[in-house]
Amino acid sequence: MQKDREGSAGPVSSPSARVRHRRQRTSEVAESPRANGTHLLVDDRNKYKSMRTRIWSSVWMIGGFILILYMGHLYIWAMIVVIQIVMAKELFNLLRTTHEERDLPGFRLLNWHFFFTAMVYVYGRFLSRQLVNSVSSDKFLSQIFSNLIKYHMLTCYFMYIAGFVWFILTLKSKMYKYQFGQYAWTHMILFVVFAQSSFTVGNIFEGIFWFLLPASLIVINDIAAYFFGFFFGRTPLIKLSPKKTWEGFIGASVTTIISAFLLANLLGRFQWLTCPRKDLSTGWLSCDPGPMFKPKLYSFESWLPLWVMDYYFPWKEVTVLPVQKHALVFGLFASSIAPFGGFFASGFKRAFKIKDFGDSIPGHGGITDRMDCQMVMAVFAYIYYQSVVIPQQNSVENILDQILGNLSIEEQISLYKQLGEVLYRRGQGGVSYL
Template sequence: MTELRHRGTTESDLHSEDKRSDRESRADGEVPSDSETKLDSGVPDVPVPPDDTPEVLNKALSGLSSRWKNWWVRGILTLAMIFFFFIIIYLGPMVLMMIVLCVQIKCFHEIITIGYSVYHSYHLPWFRTLSWYFLLCVNYFFYGETVTDYFFTLVQREEPLRILSKYHRFISFALYLTGFCMFVLSLVKKHYRLQFYMFGWTHVTLLIIVTQSHLIIHNLFEGMIWFIVPISCVICNDIMAYMFGFFFGRTPLIKLSPKKTWEGFIGGFFATVVFGILLSYVMAGYRCFVCPVEFNSDSNSFTVDCEPSELFQLQDYSLPAALESLTGWATVRMYPFQIHSIALSAFASIVGPFGGFFASGFKRAFKIKDFANTIPGHGGIMDRFDCQYLMATFVNVYIASFIRGPNPTKVIQQLMALRLDQQLHIFNSLKAHLTEKGLLPANEEVA
């Protein structure tokens, strides 16, 4: 077991804080005990998860070196996870949303468990309970917003849902405020600093995990292709960077991850860009992947049928002179989405790994190898999704900045929720605007 210490704090700072704590204790007529002094000077060990590689793999690979044994374990489990990924895609968007929620809860659990390993030994109240309570509050807020946006007709049809939707933000705030008051009531004398430290731990975890997993679901509603391609690009980059680094890696990339090499980083980049273009070409031809995921209130089910937009229709593009002389092609026929896929795959290869570096820094701060031991050879779920959350945020911003325009369906839904006099006012204003633009005759009368 290794001793964990607060990073970014010098010994003189800790000494001065200890002196202040002693003065405060003496002023209150109390003398700090040895355990309380230990609380201020450091934090307890975080347990290292045991190796849970299946026994059948240990026996089959017993004759290999640790390097090649790890290579085979990671490879076999990677193929199993890819197969599982194909299955959940086949099961449809509703199952995908549930899987995203389950992954979010598991990632939150892994990070909070590390905090709880630090926090529990001091026997301070309510940390784990409040952490899960705040997770519930934040999920209620985000998913309530999603239900209101994408299930408007269902919400308007059911009276309880309509009331919850109308006062959703007030209810969310009241729930959070209850947790806030519970935290204040749980404060214990001489442990304030640690309790506020763990309060911040919980909220940063919520910001990283819950907010970004919510963006994944928003991307899914834009079309499954916006969900599958980015995730696949991150997976491809992770695999190819590992392969190139394993066989050709010689030059260290970053001190946070000593096993990462420039050869793996560069090889993963080019492989991921090519993979993204090819995968986009295959998926762009299927409506089930390119159409927005919409809720059909008549059948109470999700539909993914539409007329594909120009983004998913083949077009001819003229090649630059350099490429034309190299390939002999004057034009190339491709989907516009394939051009966007280059930006997605480039981000997954260049910036995406920094999510992994961030996670590596976090693990080094607490001197642990992995967040958990959920997946043999890979660590915890958070170890596999550290880059995915960063990618989800980029995709959501990219769609909002370069792809998505105003949604007429949502505008109509909002108009239908207005009072009749407000609807009539908007109707007359829109009629006057269209008449001024010449789209309606000046003397046209609407029945």
């Protein structure tokens, strides 16, 4: 009995017992409320110190972001690329094992080869029109880039196959599990991180407005959820992210939707933000904003009784941009669905028993910690714009833009002749348009 009591209370002697004991201690630490941050933010004793650090970092990030916005589309694209590289680095290092990496020289380079291949494929598809427009004045360069775009998919496929063959040739006995795990991990990163965040670039060149509004709503939602949870949070929202509360979620949702409506009206009045960038230049933009960004005057008199107007409404009419109704959809998505990107990231970190993906941003963690919801929002903003907004903006100018940007000279001439024949057959004035 004495020996049993010593075995249970004192040092553990056998190796297997020591391993079990160590695992038990690790499990206890991992499950402890303070280690996992399961205490609510409103009860955190160090919350004011943490808030100061977080606010200071946020001010620097927002200031830098505004500067890059002012510099224009190309610089915003460059910022997105840098963010993607840092995110990929953080995630590549998450499953990296030093011993195996030492025995596989050059294996890490293979991950970046796949990353670069994905970059060429995605941005080649998103920016082909802008690239052709940028070199259209030079016939030689225009011909080269037209051919590159024509065989773009085939080129990217062989780039990927080169990496695939490279991977097969580097397989080593007794390291198959690690190598195939890294191969799968790399492709997951490219799909979950790079592919989603790349939709942001498609939004940028359609008009900075379609990038800035969704991105700003995620920031507003995150800040509002933090402060509502900081001061009022009492009811836990989800176990994956214990510091999130229903009070923070609801308060942030209302704030985000209202902000979306007001912010769209503000941003929609600047041509620099609403005009699409049709090439890769950095000059100032000027264009017809289109009906989506032209103010409309709405009167309250037809909606409300006169006595309500006289006593409660000092103004009789209000100016609204049609784009504001789309902003409400963005606000609803940013406050109700996009946060699940953060919950996904929280579950991911718990699976690997880490607090943050990195430590590059004081008070916030790594770049990946700040971009989890942004990626979900970027995909929605792009799909919504392409599916709902563009059909409402169809005009002769936009269609002509697509023809000039996506068709070669020979294809444009052929289209012109075919269109002339169609109009002639329909008897438009009895005149041949050829």
